[in-house]
Amino acid sequence: MFQRDYFMSMIEQMGQVLGQVMGLKQQRKQEEALLVIDELLDRQFRMNGKLIRQLSDADIVRLMTTNGVVETANLHAIALLIKEEAKLLAELGRPEQGFPLQLKAFHLFMRLAILDAPALLRTPSEEAAELDAELGIYELPRDTKLLTREWHEADGRYDEAENVLHELLEDGALSGGEAVDFYRRLLLLPDEALAAGGLPRDEVNDGLERMMNELTET
Structure with a gap:
């Protein structure tokens, strides 16, 4: 019961945050949107944007694993946030910073799909397929x-x-x-x-x- 409640709470929270980020993007306030993402990473997962950039996707999975069980809701939320961060950095003309995050999000979504993790806002495979198409030029x-x-x-x-x-x-x-x-x-x-x-x-x-x-x- 607790896990289901937490999962539903995470869905609601991610919907709100991504909606807030979208609103800031429409106002051309990408830097503020980056702060929103960084603050949530720091508050919710104890992993700010700086740490996310330093860790490999495998390291992030290990940090989100307790007693051998991967916390897929948390992992999915992190992947969504760094995917959005990558988009924001690209819009700010900083693709060299955004590309590694985009690639990391792709890895995380693929790992979630392999684990057959449930959907948060979309299924992990749907998220991975979108990034696969975007990264196909590289x-x-x-x-x-x-x-x-x-x-x-x-x-x-x-x-x-x-x-x-x-x-x-x-x-x-x-x-x-x-x-x-x-x-x-x-x-x-x-x-x-x-x-x-x-x-x-x-x-x-x-x-x-x-x-x-x-x-x-x-």
Whole structure:
């Protein structure tokens, strides 16, 4: 009961804060909006904007984990706030400060989606998909691509997971053995799930055969 009440309270609070930020943006008061976000991070999570910029997404997840349980509502709220902070910094002509936060928010939303966390204002996957589209113009870091492949697979978008897998192989960021493991995992799934994920069983078998042949040739 307490967890549900807290979750509902967080939804209400985030709606209010984001509404306040939107209002300030419309008044071209981006600096004030940044202060609103920083104050909430400091008050609610004991993590101000400065600390958020210093911590990796994995560190933030660890800080939001108690007795092995990830506090997904808190984590989702933090991701929403730093996503908005990144937008504000871009509007202020400071994209070099905003881009790392945008990337960090993307990582956090993907991690939440992999955890199958419930929606706050939107589902983690919806948030991640929006950022994925915005960041698609950049050559993203290896860790981002690895997490993106895992997120696509967890969400059942097997064709997209395979596309990222090939990018990682070309980059030398993934081994042939890891690619083989990917195809073998998919073969354990029902035909219906594979077809719905855009990668029918015959294509999975073809991909596995190609990878096995490449491993044999090396």
